[in-house]
Amino acid sequence: MTDTLSQAPASTSARIVTEIPGPRSRELHERRVKTVSAGVAATFPIYAAHAHDAIIEDVDGNRFIDFTGGIGVMTVGHTNDAVVAAVADQASKVTHTLFAVAGYEPYIAVCELLAKHTPGNFAKKSVLVNSGAEAVENAVKIARKHTGRTEVAVLHHGYHGRTNLTSAMNYNMHPYGTGFGPLAGSVHHAPNSSPFHDGLSGAEAAERTITFLEKRVGATQIACLVVEPIQGEGGFIVPAEGYLQALVDWCHANGIVYVSDEVQSGMARTGAYFASEHFGIEPDLVTSAKGIGGGMPIAAVTGRAEIMDASHPGGLGGTFGGNPVSSAAVVAVFSEVEKRGLLNEAKRVEKTLKPALLDLQKKHPVIADVRGVGAMLAIEFMDPATGKPAPEAAKAVQTHALHAGVLILTAGTFGNVLRFLPPVVITDEQLHEAVTVMDDALSSL
Numbered sequence: 001m002t003d004t005l006s007q008a009p010a011s012t013s014a015r016i017v018t019e020i021p022g023p024r025s026r027e028l029h030e031r032r033v034k035t036v037s038a039g040v041a042a043t044f045p046i047y048a049a050h051a052h053d054a055i056i057e058d059v060d061g062n063r064f065i066d067f068t069g070g071i072g073v074m075t076v077g078h079t080n081d082a083v084v085a086a087v088a089d090q091a092s093k094v095t096h097t098l099f100a101v102a103g104y105e106p107y108i109a110v111c112e113l114l115a116k117h118t119p120g121n122f123a124k125k126s127v128l129v130n131s132g133a134e135a136v137e138n139a140v141k142i143a144r145k146h147t148g149r150t151e152v153a154v155l156h157h158g159y160h161g162r163t164n165l166t167s168a169m170n171y172n173m174h175p176y177g178t179g180f181g182p183l184a185g186s187v188h189h190a191p192n193s194s195p196f197h198d199g200l201s202g203a204e205a206a207e208r209t210i211t212f213l214e215k216r217v218g219a220t221q222i223a224c225l226v227v228e229p230i231q232g233e234g235g236f237i238v239p240a241e242g243y244l245q246a247l248v249d250w251c252h253a254n255g256i257v258y259v260s261d262e263v264q265s266g267m268a269r270t271g272a273y274f275a276s277e278h279f280g281i282e283p284d285l286v287t288s289a290k291g292i293g294g295g296m297p298i299a300a301v302t303g304r305a306e307i308m309d310a311s312h313p314g315g316l317g318g319t320f321g322g323n324p325v326s327s328a329a330v331v332a333v334f335s336e337v338e339k340r341g342l343l344n345e346a347k348r349v350e351k352t353l354k355p356a357l358l359d360l361q362k363k364h365p366v367i368a369d370v371r372g373v374g375a376m377l378a379i380e381f382m383d384p385a386t387g388k389p390a391p392e393a394a395k396a397v398q399t400h401a402l403h404a405g406v407l408i409l410t411a412g413t414f415g416n417v418l419r420f421l422p423p424v425v426i427t428d429e430q431l432h433e434a435v436t437v438m439d440d441a442l443s444s445l
């Protein structure tokens with residue numbers, strides 16, 4: 001390879017040089033279907049060879065502008081130089097001991113950074129695990145042990161993972177729960193706040209949520225309320241002003257642990273370290289995962305020290321939790337966010353992309369809503385004639401964009417949302433190029 005991506009300029013454009021998928025991707029796909037479980041989805045038919053910043057190059061040499069960011073993981077950019085160096089350095093020192101057997105410094109450094117940067121001015125502790133779902137599982141375990149209560153409350157249109165408990169916590173039964181039951185019990189789904197859909201103020205929506213939980217579950221039964229401050233898979237739903245604070249206040253008045261699931265919205269994605277900050281709330285516990293490791297698998301539960309200490313020794317953890325190489329990557333990610341001003345870069349993405357999306361909406365009435373914060377933006381498609389969700393429009397734009405060299409994910413309970421969660425180092429030129437592609441796609445609908 002003479003022209004590797006890490007040497008390409010940051011402003012690299014999309015470049016399509018074969019049909020999509022190209023011959024090498026098709027070859028890999030043939031191998032894949034023989035040995036990879038059909039239960040693993042294949043959103044795009046391409047296979048990645050290199051990636052840098054906001055560009056993924058496939059095995060056929062096609063370059064794509066990446067609006068998916070590995071589902072909000074690659075916030076600091078693909079193959080971020082500082083992360084790559086930290087991983088290589090740590091890999092040559094210690095790759096595994098099991099922290100509970102023999103400790104190592106990077107695990108502690110990650111807990112210090114999380115204590116410093118998660119919302120709330122109080123003593124905090126963390127446990128490190130491997131995935132977002134595992135973080136949510138542990139938050140629930142800790143809340144149950146701390147409160148001595150059993151019940152778990154979640155919101156409509158939420159998403160929390162694919163383990164047995166978290167599948168029960170998801171709003172959409174399909175594809176996460178169908179046929180996989182029995183799913184964990186003691187999980188209760190309450191109405192959320194979605195101003196574009198329900199027209200309710202934060203206070204009205206909070207009253208609806210709280211009334212449901214008080215009547216159907218009973219406040220004294222509930223160990224924790226688990227809430228994404230901005231719902232991810234649900235379609236980047238930003239709650240009405242005051243909604244989250246009202247829920248936090250109600251939790252605290254009733255001895256309920258408030259858990260902010262920031263697996264998708266956390267770690268600089270929205271222009272703050274954690275999206276809870278935009279709403280002025282101080283959660284008792286915060287879960288983080290996707291963006292914190294810069295592409296390495298790691299996740300955490302962080303929160304009030306007295307709650308985090310509820311478990312007896314040995315009750316939390318696992319073989320790989322807080323792996324040294326992944327932990328070193330997290331330290332590098334925090335340092336990159338500071339050094340390169342990535343909170344401001346997320347705000348720049350919003351400043352460039354949101355007006356462009358609003359312009360698209362003016363031109364194309366099938367776009368019913370434009371919303372989101374920072375580099376976590378979305379557009380929702382509705383049939384202007386019927387006012388019904390239009391997932392086929394979202395899908396058509398996604399497919400057109402793929403063939404023009406832009407990767408975009410759908411979201412939303414009805415699949416009628418396109419979400420944009422690119423690396424925050426994506427350039428303004430790349431953002432404009434992708435918007436032009438979407439404009440063409442919408443014009444050809």
Ligand SMILES: *Cc1c(COP(=O)(O)O)cnc(C)c1O
Binds near residue numbers: 130161228233289
């Ligand atoms: C992705 C996600 C999870 C699950 O994380 P995994 O690492 O895929 O297990 C949990 N909560 C939210 C809000 C997520 O977006």
